[in-house]
Amino acid sequence: MAPFTYFAFALALVSSTLAAPTVVSLEGLDKRAADHTGRGTFFEVGLGACGKVNKDSDHIVAIPSSLFDGGKHCKQTVLIKNKKNGKTAVADVRDSCPGCGPNDLDMSPSLFKSLSASLNDGVIPVTWHFR
Template sequence: MFSKLAALTAVFAVLPMFALAQSGTGDATFFSPGLGACGVTNSNSDPIVAISSQIFNNGLCGRQMNVNFQGRSVTVTVVDSCPGCGSGDIDLSPSAFSQLADPSVGRIQGVQWNIV
């Protein structure tokens, strides 16, 4: 009985780590950051991301995300939610977006990302 309880406790202790392991593919846009949902104020030059409110939770605040698009990549920090984003879409700071594409395009499709 004790070993079953210990095993279940171990499984439930590890589950939150898997729940936070997120990845996706979607569109990327950029925004002018300020005070985000994580309680941190950021600027246009900070490498940050707002993620869809469908997957955002406070456990993701401060987590790093690798973002890839057509052979370019950038690492950003989750600081905000994006209520207007679809489930795989992300909203980057202008400096992070410019590492993936020219900001004049406004939106890029097929961006792959994963939270590390």
């Protein structure tokens, strides 16, 4: 092949690569590290939707029913941050929260107190993600 033919072939290859749009699918990416921003509340724990009996002193959370997905997150941990004071804590997913918004968490009283210092606060702004 003549040098010009190699050049024409290389140019055609580069042109077709640049002209073709790149499609990136987000489906299937691990969403564990995605931050959720919502409200944090507390509840008196007991038998959770994950099938385990919990105590108020356990650091557990109930995640929104929309994320519970038949219990696929049971026994996973979440990292939670109180947006108001910067305190953080780790908790185990042990329940579903039908009354929660899509990014809210319902926490055991001891977990809530570790983030807020008082149950009197009732609701705190939180960010959280699966670990």
